[in-house]
Amino acid sequence: MKTKIIRPSDRYWAGKRFQNLLGYFELDPSGLYLSSDISEEHRLPIVEAFSTLPPQLIELSCGYELTLNVSPFGNTFSENVCTIYADWDARDRKAVSPHVEVGRSAFGTDLKPYLVHEISHLWWRSRPSEARELYRQFLLETTADTDREVTHYAHRKFEHYLSNLIGAPRSFALRNAREIWMEESFCETVAKLAVPDYKSDEDWTATIDLARRQGSIDQATKLKL
């Protein structure tokens, strides 16, 4: 079995807090590098979910040699259900060295869309800047202030952006809030399109046009869903 050892120098950005991003990873037949301490009970649903992701997301993950581990806790060390870590500013794929941490609370019906969401960050960040800009323009033109985002989580990011728009126009905080909203909105929309039941237990009715977003995700970022 092909293994890789990730040392502190390979992910200098992991720091002391994220030691679980280091160590031994074994290449699973699915194409994921799984942490050697992953239990069979966790490995099976992860591999099953990953193997049915949109093919371009699988291909991208394999191209980047994505590693994955399961957190010993309900949430990840970043206090989310799942988290993707990487050196996003690195020049080549090897140095980007992305890693997905799956919290124990992720296991259940939404495991697959959680993985879609995290790997969509990799899709977003690896697109040419013109592609991201096209999608940003699309979001600005098609999302009204009164709209309800695709999920409650995406909506909270949208509201934060709107509050900055009023409180701090033209500031760094506004640009930052806008970028966070757009990227999280992108990932939540891809997850919802890949798995329509995603977060269906949430008491939430979105008003954004999902089909139109699907068209723009395809056109601007070339992701087929």
Ligand SMILES: [Zn+2]
């Ligand atoms: Zn996210």
